[in-house]
Amino acid sequence: MFISEAYAQAAPPAAGTDSGMGALGGLSGMLPLLLMFAVLYFIMIRPQMRRQKxxxxxxxxxxxxxxxxxxxxxxGRISKLGETFVSIEVASGVEIQIQRAAVVQVMPKGTLK
Structure with a gap:
């Protein structure tokens, strides 16, 4: 039991523990995390921001x-515009009020007949 501890104390230091290699090792450990963030930014975050604009x-x-x-x-067809709400005529004489943000798409003229 004492002999194995003695060998462990006399063993040479592990590779890569130099002061110069320690700093480089920390940076290379962060590289995959930075790459994942960059990929997520270009695949998910940037297109979502473009759609919001x-x-x-x-x-x-x-x-x-x-x-x-x-x-x-x-x-429906927009009949009145307000600051935050829009009145839409969905049928002849039938109007509803919705928030402006609830409008998803503007259709080409003549879609409603």
């Missing part, structure tokens, strides 16, 4: 008479 621009460009689809799937 496009949706915001579409919401700001809404005008009376535009034919729109809501997040609930309703198709």
């Amino acid at each position: 496009e949706h915001k621009a579409m919401i700001e460009a809404l005008a009376k008479g535009d034919e729109v689809v809501t997040s609930g799937g309703l198709l």
Whole structure:
């Protein structure tokens, strides 16, 4: 039992424990984490930010008479515009009020007949 402890104390230091290699070893350990973050940024975060900008621009460009689809799937024509709400005519004489953010898509003119 005492002999094996003596051999362990006399063993040479493990490879890669030099002061110069220690700093490089820490950086190379962080490299996979940095690469994963970069991949997630370009695959998920950046396209989502682009879609948000496009949706915001579409919401700001809404005008009376535009034919729109809501997040609930309703198709109608904008009859009144407010700061945060929009009135949509979904049938002759039937108007509903929704939030501007609930408008998902502006349809081409003539979609509603």
